Amino acid sequence: AQSVTQLGSHVSVSEGALVLLRCNYSSSVPPYLFWYVQYPNQGLQLLLKYTSAATLVKGINGFEAEFKKSETSFHLTKPSAHMSDAAEYFCAASSGGYQKVTFGIGTKLQVIP
């Protein structure tokens, strides 16, 4: 079974600063990995996904994530934070496709003006 660990339930960055949200997974097989964003009172929106192709994955809104098998990590980054990036971010994993997706507990990103 998959498990996903997100380090830091709350992260604060200044507007314009680098965003780094950490995610580690445990899997005995190469997983599918996802990052979702959830704005207040909204459903989840897919930011990006890794499906065993390129290890550096680019997503929407300027976010990207790098799959590092040796570190079992899939950290999410954005070079310059914008106020509109304030939301909760979920890392998720599955052993195949969008089925049986296991979510992390989420990281709330606060962007300080």
Next chain:
Amino acid sequence: EAGVAQSPRYKIIEKRQSVAFWCNPISGHATLYWYQQILGQGPKLLIQFQNNGVVDDSQLPKDRFSAERLKGVDSTLKIQPAKLEDSAVYLCASSQDRGTEAFFGQGTRLTVV
């Protein structure tokens, strides 16, 4: 393209009462998911339908939760009787098929008092 519709958006009930949530997926989507998102946790899959058949309900508390998708389109999730620990956001998602991206509705926030 219309998104996943859920109703109601909010519901407050007393423990031991019954409640039902409704979900209308994106037109043509064969796969439908119900997730439970407890405050401070990531979403947890309760049940997955493929058309009107259940694919996975391993995490559904079947003594009190039930779900149906009779005509393979919209779906209802019922809790009877509700417990305090059922307070959560219930998210519905749909995808074209099992291996494709899932799109989430805004969720129903249930408070059991």
